[in-house]
Amino acid sequence: MPKLLKVKPKTKRPATKPVATTTPATKFGPRKDLGAPVDGFFAKQPPPLRSILDQLRALIAEAAPEATAATKWGMPFYSVGANMMCALAAFKAHVNLILPGPPGTYADPAGLLEGDGKTGKHLKLRPTGALPRAAIRGWLQTAAARART
Numbered sequence: 001m002p003k004l005l006k007v008k009p010k011t012k013r014p015a016t017k018p019v020a021t022t023t024p025a026t027k028f029g030p031r032k033d034l035g036a037p038v039d040g041f042f043a044k045q046p047p048p049l050r051s052i053l054d055q056l057r058a059l060i061a062e063a064a065p066e067a068t069a070a071t072k073w074g075m076p077f078y079s080v081g082a083n084m085m086c087a088l089a090a091f092k093a094h095v096n097l098i099l100p101g102p103p104g105t106y107a108d109p110a111g112l113l114e115g116d117g118k119t120g121k122h123l124k125l126r127p128t129g130a131l132p133r134a135a136i137r138g139w140l141q142t143a144a145a146r147a148r149t
Contacts (some may be wrong), residue, residue, distance in 0.1 A: 061141035
């Protein structure tokens with residue numbers, strides 16, 4: 001007669017308590033620069049970048065004299081009413097003109113604008129290059145018209 005193998009019955013393991021993987025929410029205080037005047041941003045820029053920024057500031061005022069400027073995330077944001085028109089950012093070797101809007105908002109036949117365009121594009125300006133004034137004027141007029149609606 002064949003010999004039967006004995007099978008041990010399965011034992012239940014004690015249920016383990018789930019380990020808490022969440023950390024308590026950290027509360028951050030309000031940013032000190034939020035809503036501050038933009039003059040401080042311009043004043044602390046080195047001369048080569050300051051020249052570009054001053055020119056952009058004048059072009060923004062020309063395109064939308066009613067635009068207001070306030071510091072957000074350490075850089076000047078320009079708004080018309082409650083809508084963002086553009087922003088300026090300064091880095092070590094260049095300045096960015098940030099233009100919000102969905103893909104296709106800004107005509108750019110020369111391919112000067114950078115970024116994937118999902119929420120906007122930006123123009124990278126270096127002190128050694130020339131400022132494409134005509135293109136910037138057109139983009140700022142488009143941005144101002146978008147912000148007014």
